[in-house]
Amino acid sequence: MRTAGHKAGVRTLKGILSTAIGLGLEALTVYAFSTENWKRPHAEVDFLMNLFSEYLARELREMHEDNVRIHFLGRIEGLPASLQQQMAEAEELMSGNTGIRFNVAANYGGQDELIRVMQRMVREGVDPEAIDEEMVAGFLDTAGCPPVDLVIRTSGDQRLSNFLLWQSAYAEFYFTETNWPDFRPEDFVQAMQDFAGRDRRFGGLENK
DSSP: HHHHHHHHHHHHHHHHHHHHHHTSSSEEEEEEGGGGGSSSSSHHHHHHHHHHHHHHHHHHHHHTTOOOEEESSSSSSSOOOHHHHHHHHOOOOOOTTOEEEEEEEEEOOOOHHHHHHHHHHHHHOGGGGGGGGGHHHHHTTTTTOOOOOEEEEOOOOSSSTOTTTTTTOOOEEESSSOOOOHHHHHHHHHHHHHHHOOOOOOSSSOOO
């Protein structure tokens, strides 16, 4: 059942976050719910919203104790009001923490994010000639985060799926046939080790 898979996926997330903390990673971003996921059956969407709420309620204190800084990406205003409140409270609780930045993309789409960036620039009267990469980065949902180094795609998928389009410009990709609910901390470490051995050129001829 899809609901069982979603529950298992949440358990997987807990292990991956713990492993990322242990590895000393600066940031971890996960795709919890995309702007396209609203097309799923109504019952499944409701289940996902409730599961999201339960996860926050259950894991909030432990994440705070682990010095995690949680941040939510996407059109948060499109989510249920009660969930929005939980998310705001979680961000406020952990705002002073100094550990890993844990980005949770909820009601998020990379194209939608760029549209929102452009709309905000227009509203704020930004001079078009002043727009550069640094300015755009400051308007993104991930403002303050480093560019994405590695995108891990599970379940045999080999596509970006509208995820962090701007931020992933020079990201490396790691593909695995393992489904997300079965993706273990050991698999995550293996992906990190694979990434560490890569020759990153950033479009140039030599390493940077």
